[in-house]
Amino acid sequence: MDIRRILGLPELLDVKKVICVQPHPNDNEVGAAGTLYELGRRGCEIVYITITDGSGSGSTGEIEPEAIAAIRRAERLAAGDILGVTKHITLDYPDMGSYTEEELLAKLIPIIREEKPDLLMTVDPWMPYEAHPDHIKTGKAVASAMLFSSNEVLFPGSKPHDVPQIAFYATSHPNTFIDVSPHWDKKIASILAHKSQFDNVNWPLVKGFFDYHAVQLYSKLKQQPDAKGYAEAFKLLTSHQLHLFPSALYS
Numbered sequence: 001m002d003i004r005r006i007l008g009l010p011e012l013l014d015v016k017k018v019i020c021v022q023p024h025p026n027d028n029e030v031g032a033a034g035t036l037y038e039l040g041r042r043g044c045e046i047v048y049i050t051i052t053d054g055s056g057s058g059s060t061g062e063i064e065p066e067a068i069a070a071i072r073r074a075e076r077l078a079a080g081d082i083l084g085v086t087k088h089i090t091l092d093y094p095d096m097g098s099y100t101e102e103e104l105l106a107k108l109i110p111i112i113r114e115e116k117p118d119l120l121m122t123v124d125p126w127m128p129y130e131a132h133p134d135h136i137k138t139g140k141a142v143a144s145a146m147l148f149s150s151n152e153v154l155f156p157g158s159k160p161h162d163v164p165q166i167a168f169y170a171t172s173h174p175n176t177f178i179d180v181s182p183h184w185d186k187k188i189a190s191i192l193a194h195k196s197q198f199d200n201v202n203w204p205l206v207k208g209f210f211d212y213h214a215v216q217l218y219s220k221l222k223q224q225p226d227a228k229g230y231a232e233a234f235k236l237l238t239s240h241q242l243h244l245f246p247s248a249l250y251s
C-alpha cells in the first residue's frame with residue numbers, strides 16, 4: 001500500500017516550496033544539494049532554516065566562536081547562492097548548545113505556518129549510530145513540528161498549516177532516489193563553498209567518499225551494480241506515517 005499515492009501527493013521533484021532545516025551550515029549541501037539544485041531549476045522556492053551558528057567547528061583557523069560563526073554565515077550564503085536558495089532563516093543557537101527539542105518545536109511551528117511549504121526536508125534523527133545531539137534534536141523537532149503545525153489547540157497563536165510530506169536525508173532507510181548526475185559539479189561546488197570545513201588536505205579523501213556513496217546510491221536507483229552516475233537518497237514520509245505507524249520504516 002503506497003500511502004503517498006493514495007493521498008495523491010506529488011513526487012519529491014514536483015513540490016513548489018520546501019523548507020530545509022539543517023543543524024549546521026553545510027548539512028543541507030552534503031545531504032541534498034543535487035536535489036535542491038534541480039528543485040530550484042524547476043522554480044521551487046527553497047527556504048533554509050539553520051539551527052546553530054556552526055561555531056563549534058575547529059577547522060576555520062579562528063578560536064573565538066563569534067569569528068567562526070561569521071565565517072560560517074558567509075559560507076552558508078555562498079553555498080545557498082549556488083543552489084538557488086530563496087530565503088535564509090537562522091535560529092543562531094550555539095553549536096552543541098543546551099537548547100531543547102521543545103524549544104526548537106516552538107520556534108519551528110510559527111515559521112512553518114508562515115511559510116506554508118508543501119515539503120519539509122531535514123536530517124534523519126533515527127539514523128543508527130547518529131551521535132551528534134544537534135542532528136538528533138533538529139531532526140526530531142522538525143518531525144514533531146510537521147505533526148503539530150496543523151494543531152491549533154496545542155500550539156495556538158497562528159493559522160495552522162498541514163505539511164503533507166517530509167524528506168529525511170542522511171538516512172539509512174531510503175525509499176526515494178534522485179538522479180543528480182547532471183548537477184554533481186554544482187553539489188561539489190556548494191559543499192566547497194564551506195571552505196573552512198572542506199578546503200583542506202583531507203578534501204580528496206572526503207570527496208572520494210562523497211563520490212563513492214553517490215555512485216552506490218545511483219546503482220540502487222538503476223538496480224544495476226555497474227551503473228555510472230550519482231544519486232541522492234531520502235526517506236520520504238507523509239505526516240500520517242510519523243505517529244503510530246510501524247510500517248513507515250519499511251515504506
Ligand SMILES: [Zn+2]
Pocket residue numbers: 023024027135
Ligand atoms: Zn551537522
